[in-house]
Amino acid sequence: MNTSLKNKFDSIIFDLDGTLWDSSANVAVAWQSAKQHVDYIKEDFTPELIHTITGMTYKAIFETLLPYLTEEQREEFKTYASKYELEILCDKGGDLYPGLEDALKYLSSKYKLYIVSNCQSGYIEVFFKISGFEHYFQGHQCYGTKNQPKAENILDVVKDHNLQTPVYIGDTMGDFTAAQKAGVPFIFCDFGFGKVEEGMVATISGLNELKELL
Structure with missing residues (x-):
């Protein structure tokens, strides 16, 4: 080298x-949990999907993954997603x-x-x-x-x-x-x-x- x-x-x-x-597996679990609180998310969140947006800002992530939502819906889901993300990662962590x-x-x-x-x-x-x-x-x-x-x-x-x-x-x-x-x-x-x-x-x-x- x-x-x-x-x-x-x-x-x-x-x-x-x-x-x-790499925390993508447990981030996917967290966002799937967040999804249960709303009725407008079409996607299932998988580690592979998380990999595609890793490195983006939190705002850009949901604009990219959920372009069909209103700004208000994205903000609501982001609130749930961020809450579950910190809770689940605090317990399970990443690799x-x-x-x-x-x-x-x-x-x-x-x-x-x-x-x-x-x-x-x-x-x-x-x-x-x-x-x-x-x-x-x-x-x-x-x-x-x-x-x-x-x-x-x-x-x-x-x-x-x-x-x-x-x-x-x-x-x-x-x-x-x-x-x-x-x-x-x-x-x-x-x-x-x-x-x-x-x-x-x-x-x-x-x-x-x-x-x-x-």
């Missing part, structure tokens, strides 16, 4: 879904990707670590509760906090923590685009839910590779 990225960054900002864990703690332990000894995700408020905290890995990170930001684009949240973390040379690690084209807009180099995780063909500074096929790359 190319080791030219060693000592080039002072910090690492991670995406969450598709990068650190942590192999080598995660080993990578975080190594990286946190050399870099400041952060998370920026397009998730709802409370979701990153659930990840921390389930994984027990909060102590490896020095901060986080999500779409649910200010309802602003991921690029803006990356910039907020960079500014708030006075980061000089950060790198963003994610798994979708949306992650790459956000990093690019924020002026932050991008490392692509090809084991996640998306595809990025070019423009990244490196590609990894497992979190354990970060120890050699960085």
